[in-house]
Amino acid sequence: xxxxxxxxxxxxxxxxxxxxxxxxxxxxxxxxxxxxxxxxxxxxxxxxxxxxxxxxxxxxxxxxxxxxxxxxxxxxxxxxxxxxxxxxxxxxxxxxxxxxxxxxxxxxxxxxxxxxxxxxxxxxxxxxxxxxxxxxxxxxxxxxxxxxxxxxxx
Amino acid sequence: xxxxxxxxxxxxxxxxxxxxxxxxxxxxxxxxxxxxxxxxxxxxxxxxxxxxxxxxxxxxxxxxxxxxxxxxxxxxxxxxxxxxxxxxxxxxxxxxxxxxxxxxxxxxxxxxxxxxxxxxxxxxxxxxxxxxxxxxxxxxxxxxxxxxxxxxxx
DNA sequence: GGAAGCGAGTTGAGAGTTCAACTATTTCCC
DNA sequence: GGGAAATAGTTGAACTCTCAACTCGCTTCC
Numbered sequence: 001x002x003x004x005x006x007x008x009x010x011x012x013x014x015x016x017x018x019x020x021x022x023x024x025x026x027x028x029x030x031x032x033x034x035x036x037x038x039x040x041x042x043x044x045x046x047x048x049x050x051x052x053x054x055x056x057x058x059x060x061x062x063x064x065x066x067x068x069x070x071x072x073x074x075x076x077x078x079x080x081x082x083x084x085x086x087x088x089x090x091x092x093x094x095x096x097x098x099x100x101x102x103x104x105x106x107x108x109x110x111x112x113x114x115x116x117x118x119x120x121x122x123x124x125x126x127x128x129x130x131x132x133x134x135x136x137x138x139x140x141x142x143x144x145x146x147x148x149x150x151x152x153x154x
Numbered sequence: 155x156x157x158x159x160x161x162x163x164x165x166x167x168x169x170x171x172x173x174x175x176x177x178x179x180x181x182x183x184x185x186x187x188x189x190x191x192x193x194x195x196x197x198x199x200x201x202x203x204x205x206x207x208x209x210x211x212x213x214x215x216x217x218x219x220x221x222x223x224x225x226x227x228x229x230x231x232x233x234x235x236x237x238x239x240x241x242x243x244x245x246x247x248x249x250x251x252x253x254x255x256x257x258x259x260x261x262x263x264x265x266x267x268x269x270x271x272x273x274x275x276x277x278x279x280x281x282x283x284x285x286x287x288x289x290x291x292x293x294x295x296x297x298x299x300x301x302x303x304x305x306x307x308x
Numbered sequence: 309g310g311a312a313g314c315g316a317g318t319t320g321a322g323a324g325t326t327c328a329a330c331t332a333t334t335t336c337c338c
Numbered sequence: 339g340g341g342a343a344a345t346a347g348t349t350g351a352a353c354t355c356t357c358a359a360c361t362c363g364c365t366t367c368c
Contacts (some may be wrong), residue, residue, distance in 0.1 A: 004270045005277055014293040015276060019199070021296035022176065023222045024303040034326085040354070045173075060317060068177045073355060075318050080353090097231040097316040097363045115160045122169060123159055129302040130295060137291040141284060142175035148283040149178040188356085194324065215346060227325060229348050234323090251333045251346040 025125060032121045037114035042069060043077055044118065047086065047103060047111045054102040059092065063101055086110055185277040191268035196223060197230060197231055198272065201240065201257060201265045210257040213246065217255055279302055 005014060026041075033039050039047075050056055050064045058066070064074040064082070078101050081087040086107030092098030127135065161169060162223075187193050193201075203220045204210055212220070218228040233256050235241040242262030246252030257265070281289065 004273060006273055007277070007281075011281055011289070014289050014296075015280070017293045017296035018280075020222065021299040021303075022180070025299050026176070027222075028303060031326095042354085061315085066318095068174065068181075070356075071317060072319085072357075076354075079318085084212050092316095095316080095364075097361095099317065119158060121159055123161070125299065125302055126169070127161075127165055128170075129199065129298045131216075134295050134298070135165070137288065138295055139171045141288050141292055141295075142171035144283045144288070145175040145179050145279065146171065146277055149165065149175075149182060176363065185356095196324080213346085218347095224326075225347065226327075226349085230324070233348090246346095249334075249346080251331095 004060055028125060029118070029121060033114065036117045037110075039114055042067070042073070043081060044111070044114060045069075046074065046077055046081070047107060049114075050087070050101060050103040051111055056108065057100050058154060060099045060101055078153070182279060183275060187268065187272055190271045191264075193268055196221070197235060198265070198268060199223075200228065200231055201235070201261060202269075204241070204252070204255060204257040205262060205265055210262065211254050214253045214255055233259070284307070 002078075016057050030041050033044055046063065046067045046069065048062060050058060053063075060074060060078070061071065063069075063078075064071050067074070069077065078087055078089065078104045082089060086104055088102045088104055091104065092100055130138065184195050184280075187195050187198055191198075192213065199214060200221045200223065203217060204212060207217075214232070215225065217223075217232075218225050221228070223231065232241050232243065236243060240258055242256045242258055244254045244256065246254055284292065
């Protein structure tokens with residue numbers, strides 16, 4: 001039996017447009033950050049979250065949640081960025097299982113310089129090509145998608 | 155001098171909404187395909203393009219272009235899918251540098267079964283949460299982004 | 309108070325992607 | 339015709355991500 005709710009022609013086109021734009025856009029964002037700053041976008045996001053935290057410090061699990069990383073990914077990422085000198089880890093005194101991650105001054109400076117090219121790219125490839133109405137629509141669409149993926153579990 | 159055109163608060167929120175939705179959505183799509191069919195989404199796309207080609211066959215470079223893969227990625231991917239028996243490669247008679255990739259019957263059957271769960275997920279997480287107007291807006295937004303990334307070269 | 313279970317974080321293996329280098333062929337053009 | 343440059347495709351190394359296993363500390367509850 002086939003009760004799959006396939007996409008109709010219209011939906012098909014929308015879906016392909018979306019996929020195409022998504023791939024091209026994020027490939028570009030990724031490459032810009034990678035070539036100009038040697039940083040994957042996921043790492044950039046982690047640094048941003050840290051930079052906005054009080055004392056530029058967060059528990060690993062909070063950092064994972066706020067940067068939408070798995071714990072595993074974050075562990076690997078922080079390990080690598082600690083080697084690079086951008087992040088420092090320290091033990092949590094009240095919970096001996098815990099670890100703090102702190103953005104170093106060097107990491108902050110690095111993030112600051114990386115952010116410039118990144119923002120330029122985002123502006124040029126996203127905001128500059130969308131009307132204000134489209135920007136508003138994009139936010140509402142994004143929020144709707146996010147809501148469906150966070151609220152009701154799986 | 156700082157002539158970076160930073161994002162204002164409004165843009166900042168839009169950008170974060172977009173990033174968040176993007177990550178959650180595609181992580182989900184990726185995981186659904188991976189766990190239910192053992193297939194990365196990029197591989198799925200490659201198989202789809204092949205399945206729509208005449209004789210289910212395409213030159214490697216055409217396949218790369220249509221599936222938005224780099225040549226390298228495609229080479230690796232096809233190598234792996236050839237091992238799995240879903241794709242077959244053959245030499246091009248008119249251009250000895252060339253290779254054809256052909257979707258096998260087994261690959262077609264596999265794709266067909268994988269597509270069901272995938273479509274369900276796309277529908278549940280995208281189309282079901284958007285109004286018709288939002289779907290239309292999403293397509294226009296996507297097309298605008300795509301255009302800026304394909305037309306004007308870099 | 310001690311065992312069972314939960315939570316925080318790490319680790320290693322396996323897989324995909326990218327980049328640069330490489331081979332082989334074809335095209336360009338003098 | 340022949341050499342330079344472009345094109346097709348592959349390969350291997352480096353890196354990131356995921357998943358499952360694992361360690362260690364906290365909590366619960368009898």
